[in-house]
Amino acid sequence: MQAMPKWADAVLIPLISILLAFFFSGLMIWAIGKDPVVAIQTMIQGAFGSTNGIGYTLYYTTNFIFTGLAIAVAYHARLFNIGGEGQVMLGGLGVALVCLAIDWPHWALALPAAMIGGAVFGAAWAFIPAYLQAKRGSHIVITTMMFNFIASAFVGYILLNYLKVPGSMSTESAGFSAGAHLPTFHEMLAPFGINFSKNAPANISFLIALLAAFGFWVLIWKTRLGYEIRSFGASETAAKYAGINPVRITIIAMMISGALCGLMAINNVMGEAERLIDNAPEGAGFIGIAVALMGRNHPIGIVLAALLFGFLYQGGAELTFWEAIPRELIVVIQGLVIMFTGALDNMVRAPLEKLFLALRKTKEA
Amino acid sequence: MDYLTILQILDSTVRLATPLLLTCLAGLFSERAGIVDIGLEGKLLAAAFMSGAVAYVTGSIWLGLLAGVAASLAFSMLHGLASITFKGDQLISGVALNFLAAGLTVVIGQSWFALGGRTPSLSGNGRFGEWNLPFSDAWSKIPVFGPTYNELISGHTALTYIAILAVPVSWWVLYRTRFGLRLRAVGENPSAVDTAGVSVVRLRYLALVIAGVLCGLAGTYLASLAAGFVKDMSAGRGYIALAALIFAKWRPWYALSATLLFGLLEAIGNRYQSIAIGDFVIPVQFMQALPYILTVVILAGFIGKAIPPRAGGTPYVKER
């Protein structure tokens, strides 16, 4: 017997959790002497008020769809991958190396190659913690966290010693050639007579992210591999009984996770910066955690949550500009969302369960 | 390398190891009670900010210390609320704490001081003074011993001595008191503690209180050392302390050695941009990453196996 109807579990609880997170965010804005209503208006205006704003919002959304899906794949195998940041960093290196390798004639050739580069580098970076967890029992949360720091040092070293343009002051690689530039929304929508902002970084990667979300759904709920990943995640002992190899599933799930993180680099490195810069992910790997939790590890939820965080990111930037509220406001909201949707679930769930139980009893009586 | 250089590196090791040691012991108490504390970083950062802010406003680092401990405690209690009272995921709530601290310190700091998240510089009584132990000047002329005593042993701030003292105290509390027995028990098998008539919730909260206080000391130390708070100034020390804790196999004396080792690595990394061994140059980035690499090696069980407390990571729910 279930205590609650399914829709309440899938929609009502996350909704209340998010509202609570936003309530406390508003409280904080009020506490630092700003008007929460004005803040929200500024954010909405900044994120959706112009094609430029929308372009930025969707650019961030693209990042977060990739990392959210990445964290969720691992989570279906009950692996908590907090190494997304490092995997995105390595993915960026992979994409940059591909883009710089030859003078690409056309983006349609460069993109698939860059996707492979990013995915392979991200997956490889996830492979080591996965192997250590599966074979040596090293706790994946700690190892992936360590690998973030190692990735930062490693990519910094490569960038400084091998990719940096000699004589340049800034720590960044050379710019990619024109053949490796991805079509932006401006270029993609112009044939349809839509005049999308030229400056906004949203690009074709957004569509690839949506495809990835669909692929995620097929993988997890329609394929044998997905069935095995979910089985292993729900019960390792049962998985062993059924002949599902724990080592194999741990490594595959983590490598898919790492590959999805690595794929994010086609958006930020190839699509936006068009060069490799230091600390390119800007925390997107961590936001993936909040996105996956909030989206309940389901692609539809993840896309919606990514859109919400894309809005927060772009709106937050506007807030900094117009209201002098630091960008770190987003980090606070992110923390609140993770806390309420991820850790304080029972606080919302317990009273709701009681409520539904009472409702059922009155109905029966 | 002459003796004085070595002494200077060792002295800097002690300085850098102090916050690590305090944070590591904080983690030791909470993890021994069965709460995996990935939120150490956030507690550390919150304490650094509040102590820096209050020390600047009041001009007293001791009042700053109180505020730092209070901030860290508040974070600890939030961790407890999520992971003990509401039986939420310890790791996820810890991660949330880290984000909250990273964001709140800057947002509030900007609102209070409008310096882009920094606090104004601390000076005078706004920082901890160095304690010169007796005879440090008189003995400084004695060869080898004199400089060692003067440079290395004497001349640190109060918190360094407190941190070192905290090691035997922690050992004694854990292994020689009723509270220690119960604390270790609750990290191994909370339902045994529950059925023995001892409150699991109370014990775990107490452990988090101790962890909060220790992180508060560590954070205040950081703010005092750097003469003020700077955005993200904990710079991953909470994670390094967690790594040191694994290295130390959750034992107080080992924690001292582990944090000194990590402090030494950092000190060497700070002093030399790159280290040449013959023709081979070790890049500075490698030195920065070394504590993390070492921890991964330890975790992989290549150098001895680290067995964590058995009930760690799982909220206590009475089974049915």
Next chain:
Amino acid sequence: MVSTTSQGRQTPAAPPASEPLAIELRGISKAFGPVQANKDINISVHKGSIHGIIGENGAGKSTLMSILYGFYKADSGTILINGKEVHITDSQAAISAGIGMVFQHFKLIENFTVLENVVLGAEDGRLLRPSLAKARKLLKKLSDEYELSVDPDALIEDLSVGHQQRVEILKALYRQADILILDEPTGVLTPAEADHLFRILQGLKEQGKTIILITHKLREIMDVTDSVSVMRRGEMTDTVKTAETSPEELAELMVGRKVLLEVNKAPATPGAPVLEVENLTVVDSHGVTRVKGIDLHVRAGEILGIAGVAGNGQTELLEVLGGYQNGTGTIRLKGEELDLTGSASDGQSRRARGIAHVPEDRHDEGLILEFSAWENIIFGYHHDPEYQKNALIMDNAKIKKIAREKMERFDTRPLNEKLEAKSFSGGNQQKIVLAREIERNPDLLLIGQPTRGVDIGAIEFIHEQIVALRDQGKAILLVSVELDEILSLSDRIAVMFDGNIMGERLPSETDERELGMLMAGINTGADAAQTGGA
């Protein structure tokens, strides 16, 4: 046969004037979410008696006693100890009221010493050393007094299960308990160890202590208790004096209708050997040798029952045969060798070879509780071409249809393949597992604890299915810790003790007593010379 209906006699046996009531529970109710675990329970236990509580799995026995021990809080009702009302809000309150409890799953800290475990929560002052010194003396006195000798400095993880149980009893006595509750204490003990435990309980009773024994074994109730309460589906059906009842009557009270305690089956007509095991040795991940070079075989059309106390190597034997534990030695299926360590040593390969496996632990192995029934019905067989739409995608619609058919044939209730596995009762969960494994038409069925946690109604159905499979000429290896089940189902019985096969018997030529001796490692039979020294 006494004809008692479920209403039964409501008048408890009259208390002798000299013995006051030690425990009185009035109107205790407790719900876990939508599940009513205890409903308006009344019970009285006389001082200085052994009182049994019997009932099926999930009848609410453990919940009731956990309420008395303060582990759970009752929703309503009152508790009287020695005639005075007490408010037991937590275990500390229960301990203060003189109650001690030995849980089914011991509440011990594995890497602490016996002494530390005994002292925990009952220390004498804030410092540890004086407490330990004092406890050491008292522990010695208690162990001598009650035949409970155990090394105070041994680590719990180094002790046998029987000794761990002694530590639990010592814990209660150290806290000066007058009332001792034991929850299924003999599940992990050999018959000899169980007898020793009962002697200890008699001794405690003579000292004036009150003992409550929770069990599902009718024999134990008849042997050691003075009075017995029967529970069914969260309610107390009756309380009777043990001397005035019979096992049949108790069984009927437990189930609410007449029960066949025997299985109807024709004699076996065994064919050629299907499974042959030679010199099988299993070393577990901790380096402990669990199975020590055993030989056995199962023929087509027969049930080989493996008897033994839990933890004597049966689990590892099933795991090796099921493909998820490495072993050394030789295993042949229909004459062909199985891979024991290599790449073909996994559950998938075993299933492909025609071995079906109903595992001992339904919740941790046989089912994914969060999965719906239809997802569980392909578990382990999910690579089967029958379940695929194409090379990549599974045919979920077809799987749902197949699942419903299978569930219908196995009389699974409710007949809803979309329901999560955890929403089914124990018996219906087991039917889902059986439907999955038996319907594959295997050559060999491995089946562990087929009726653990299963209601009596479903037990009959499950036993019938096993016998029917045998009659189709399949080989069946049955592992069970329930001697009754082994005796009534098996065509041959092998007894395991400490990783060895102690002996083999025919059910018609042996009895519980002899099997009990074998389970304790004592072989007095004709085959003693071959296996006794192993």
